[in-house]
Amino acid sequence: MSRPLTATVDLEAILSNYRYAKQLHPTCKAFAVVKSNAYGHGAVRVAQYLEGDADAFAVASIEEAIELREAGIEAPIMLLEGVFEAAEWELCVEHNFWTALENPLQLESLLALGKPIEKVFVKLDTGMHRLGVSKEVAAQYVQTLRESGLVGEVLLMTHFACADDLADLTTMKQLTYFEQARQLIGGIEASVANSAAIMKWSVPEGGWIRPGIMLYGISPFAEVSGVDLGLKPAMTLTSKVISVRNVAEGDKVGYGLSYQAEQDHQLATIAVGYGDGYPRAADHGTPMLINGQAAELAGRVSMDMITAKLSSESAQGLAIGDDVVLWGAGVSVEKVAYWANTIGYELVTRMTSRPKIVYRDDESSL
Ligand SMILES: Cc1ncc(COP(=O)(O)O)c(C=O)c1O
Structure with missing residues (x-):
């Protein structure tokens, strides 16, 4: 008998949780977040199962993105942290990856490459202070990218620091700052919501949601289980x-x-x-x-x-x-x-x- 430890992954549950996320925001498209080996569930198998349903996939690095392309995934793939070095832009062009863009080095190296990218998500720091730029800098980035003629569509994204805490007003403050930035920039599609925000916060309609943990049937909230939230554990x-x-x-x-x-x-x-x-x-x-x-x-x-x-x-x-x-x-x-x-x-x-x-x-x- 071989060692009996087994992780049984229910792919149908992941698909059903993805569909549930989209039902909650019917005007939005949704990235299936499959970074870190689909949160331990096996990125290739999960992406292969979701392809056809998922509007796009999101990962944390170009290596994770290439692994999916090499496994035959044709849907759009987004790099949530953008490129870590200039040489990655060539691969983004070659494999048609979408990227976040959150610092001057990423911006300059894209402009220097001078090749087209389908979608770039300018990342706004709305208060988490981990990645992203202020609303004034984001407005400049958006203008520069639009004027460069290299980017098919420029979008605006942010990430919440405390969306899993429904009593914490930080998420409201972050959303307010995000809306101020959108007003400064003028018409631009948004991507703000992780699982907690998808399930419990009022987020901008249209644009892109980014469900991660909820796909796997796990709750982002300390006090409630995934099952209590209507999710299927995967x-x-x-x-x-x-x-x-x-x-x-x-x-x-x-x-x-x-x-x-x-x-x-x-x-x-x-x-x-x-x-x-x-x-x-x-x-x-x-x-x-x-x-x-x-x-x-x-x-x-x-x-x-x-x-x-x-x-x-x-x-x-x-x-x-x-x-x-x-x-x-x-x-x-x-x-x-x-x-x-x-x-x-x-x-x-x-x-x-x-x-x-x-x-x-x-x-x-x-
Ligand atoms: C930028 C970004 N968006 C979305 C997600 C998905 O978050 P969650 O797993 O809480 O849904 C993550 C995960 O950390 C992330 O870093």
């Missing part, structure tokens, strides 16, 4: 029990002997660890399912293994070969992330290459 991470023992009250378990049994109970050892992407920071009590029964982490996460017990004090019957759901169907990735003091984004994105990925549409694997 990834279920499963493994099996590989060893079972009885521990007595007072026995200690695992590295550092950090878990101590408060009573006699069975203990299961499961094939998953931080070498697979299961978070080492997951605390005792992190939920999972063993043979459909509520279970919880008991002991520190090792590189290849974890130890767990059934949550009900009276429960018995653990056996080698029992099925374990680590997250996905029945145990939300958001809840596991909460117990590991992180967010669902990080858990799925930092999966390593060790877990086998099985795609539910055709049961093939990578």
Whole structure:
């Protein structure tokens, strides 16, 4: 038997979540954000499945974009951070990539190349202070790009710092600044909304939305799960029990002997660890399912293994070969992330290459 750790990815769920994002903003086109290997779900397979439905894809680097083109993706692909060096512009022209543009070096090197680009999204810094320029500089960039005759369409984009916090007024302030910039520039299409904004904020209609985490059925909000938001979870991470023992009250378990049994109970050892992407920071009590029964982490996460017990004090019957759901169907990735003091984004994105990925549409694997 090979190591039983498997991430099962439901491509149909990702498509359905993409369609849901578009339904929420019927006047908008939507990038399917597939950067970072489609948040750990496999960028090529996800893009191949969405092609035909997705208006365009968005990635973080030219390498990610080229990987999709080489896999046969013909839809437009956008570089969310633009080019990192001048030489990339040639590749953008060759592969017809769209780009963000947010600094003078990107602007000058595009003008110096003098070749046509279909769409450029000038990035406005509306308050996150990570990428982008002020509204006055953005207006100059837009004018320069339009006058250059090199760009088919110039658009204006920004990114929200706090859209996942509905009580925080920063998003309103960012939207106000964005509208001021649009007034300064005059008619220009917009792209502002990530998943949180798509689902909960009032954003400009028309233009482009940029759903990422919601495509994978994961909530961007700390207090609500993807399922509560009407999303379909796309990834279920499963493994099996590989060893079972009885521990007595007072026995200690695992590295550092950090878990101590408060009573006699069975203990299961499961094939998953931080070498697979299961978070080492997951605390005792992190939920999972063993043979459909509520279970919880008991002991520190090792590189290849974890130890767990059934949550009900009276429960018995653990056996080698029992099925374990680590997250996905029945145990939300958001809840596991909460117990590991992180967010669902990080858990799925930092999966390593060790877990086998099985795609539910055709049961093939990578
Ligand atoms: C510029 C940009 N747009 C959209 C997204 C998608 O965000 P989310 O995954 O929260 O939907 C990201 C992700 O970080 C991003 O950097």
